[in-house]
Amino acid sequence: MERYFRHAQPDQAVAIIKAREPATIMTAIGKDDRWHLELKWRWVDQYNFYVQDSRWGQMFVRVCPYFPFSARVCLNQHYWLALRMQERGIRFQQCANAFLQCSDPETLQKLADSLTADDLLTCAQKWLTRFTPFFTAEERKHAGVQHRLFFAQVEFCDNLIFRRRAAVDALEQRLLDANRSIGQPNKLTLIFGRRITRHHAGKLQTVIEDMNLPNPVIRSHYRKGFLKQYVRDRFLLRTESATNNISTDYGIGKAVANLPQLRQKLNGIIDRYLEVQQDILETFVDHEELRQLTQPTLLPNGRRIPGLKLDQPRQLALMHSLVRFCYLAAEGTFTTRDLYPQTLQALRRTPEEYKLGSLRYDLWKLRAKGLVEKIPHSRRYRLLPHGYQICLVFLKLYEKIYAPLTAGILQPFVADESIPKEKISDLDRRYTAVIQALDDLVEAVGLKAA
Template identity: 30%
Template sequence: MAGYRYALSILQAEFALTQVLDRPVTGRIFFEQVIRENLDIGRPGQVQLIFGRRVNRRTPGRFRTRVITEGVTPSLHVDYKRSRIKQYHKEDQALRTETTINDTRDFGVGRLLRNLPELRRIGFTANRRMLEIEQISHDCALGEDVFQDLQRPRHVDGQRAPALRFADPNVQALLNALVMFVFIARGFTNQDLRQAYAVLLGLRPGEIDPGRMSYELRRLRLHGLIERVPKTHRYRLTNLGLQTALFYTRVYSRILRPGLALVSPQAPAESPASLQRSFRTAEQAVNTWCDQVKIAA
């Protein structure tokens, strides 16, 4: 018809960067740590770095970080005006970062199709900037590997070393004995460690024979926690052994054991512990919600 013409325009554009990870469990552990340590990424100062746009009091929109869990998969959401960026663990195989532009004018760009290359640049740049800004305090995948190596048997040069399971009382007693100052300073023999180990298990030294102690020493050595002093019958802790033993024993005695005592159903109701009060408040809130749902149904 005379006087009319048409042009293709862009109502919404999505630009995604997908980084495939080596193992599903690695990806999940990594992304959960990313969320935990970057909850401030939706603040104005961070958003302007991600999108390369100045943010001030007159900038429309809500600047916040949202964590949304669907099933067991969390996702991280950051908003800028009417556009947003989303990050999630895709199909248990990859970290996916998506920028969705719902209004091209958020970035001073027109809607005509010829502006797609510029929008593409904006979207992929935002994805990469978000990844550059995000930080984690430690290599969580490495930590998981180290922990799981200790929880499983290990094979070294055809020799099998049984696992050092975290909650095993024998393992806790063994590692508590290792971190005695006298052993750290000058090393120890089979007999030295046997005496301390027996006391920590509530036994007399004579109730643990040298053969059993040799078994434990071999287990520690093959896991890399101790090493034999050359040309002697003495052993000494390795750096890995000292750090692992301290971490195992301190977490168990100072966090896990007292924490479980506080949240146990057998704990006294009048306990002043804030942890117990918090759990009870959460439990009451869940019970109230369940009652309301049943009434509504």
């Protein structure tokens, strides 16, 4: 449709496409003098209007010609923002759904925040009135004959703009690697701001899609919504949250008047997602603090609780479950029964080998170190922000440093020696370099293997 918009005038319909699609229509049921109306789901011809609006730029309206004339209006705030900046004489460079350059970024942000529900309603009602000319102005005024508008699908994105493609590629690869390991991406629950219960319905996972394409997509599902992250237009790392049902996904009414709450919710989801990724990529813990974590905790009643160990399988499995659920980012809580199945899976044990009471004991050790808190007057717990970071440190040290190096020294894979150096991954080359440096150090200080 792009070529039809190039020379479009304001408030002009540039194209109309007729297509057969499903819609809810009113049908007459009965015979003789006994008839009634029922809503039915039918495949009918619908009309798709592509419009150049004077205030919104490019937009799209789909109208069903059968009563009650259901419709869909698609608006893009990036086009709206471009027109507002043109009115103010602000120079900018637009690239798809992003602004690569802007002479006044502060005004751009203020304009973005200034969008109201009335802006959406005014535009939508203007075109719906034109495309459903079945009622007079008098009927619309006195009988209230008009469309009621609700959010059907919403997308909200954040763009990180890089100057060099190499930098965005490097960051993307680190994010892909982190989502493969920490948090178990095929089971991960991520940061959608609502507590997960046993009544949850719909998808609840993070997957890495389109691995055969130049830019794979990290997609996290939650009920009818999802959050995805991918590279767009060479220099953009886009994080985008979307939903097809804001009521079930976020607990917000579908009415357009709820735009402020919806925008705040979607913005919070993206912020928490990026914060969690930053914790995964860069985690810092003071040396003295790490030493204290390994020491036993003495309670006021004199009871002594063991410290945290780097290579303790039960503890690492529990940390995997905590990170996998990401209750910190979800602003939710959990019970020990919530964690139990995932901890068993990470530990690769049966319920007979690792009982629920053992998990509660392991969780107690994390509580003693101030990583997890118990919600007063309940059986629920919360992983604290500091606790989330500590869990990541332990998992990183064990899975990325301790375990690979130990395996490379004690049980090297013989076939690796025949692989050409140019075909070895960058990460494996670094592990090999560390092992070689350790061998050189041992020889230099005069130590020999028995």
